Amino acid sequence: MASKTLNPFTFIQQVRAETAKVTWPSRRETMISTVMVLIFSLLAMAFFFGADLMLGFAVEKILGLGSMQ
Numbered sequence: 905m906a907s908k909t910l911n912p913f914t915f916i917q918q919v920r921a922e923t924a925k926v927t928w929p930s931r932r933e934t935m936i937s938t939v940m941v942l943i944f945s946l947l948a949m950a951f952f953f954g955a956d957l958m959l960g961f962a963v964e965k966i967l968g969l970g971s972m973q
Contacts, residue, residue: 963969
């Protein structure tokens with residue numbers, strides 16, 4: 905369990921020590937991850953758009969809602 909420290913200077917030293925332990929991703933890894941997130945976001949967008957269109961069409965045909973005849 906972490907000890908409670910009231911000294912702000914000690915806290916900042918501990919934060920810097922912990923930050924130095926972090927393994928930061930390279931520029932290439934960051935770009936690959938960003939592209940992957942964008943691609944999967946576009947795929948999810950296309951899926952939910954298609955599902956929304958199909959469900960809207962089904963509801964319109966079943967219930968007769970939304971038709972302006």
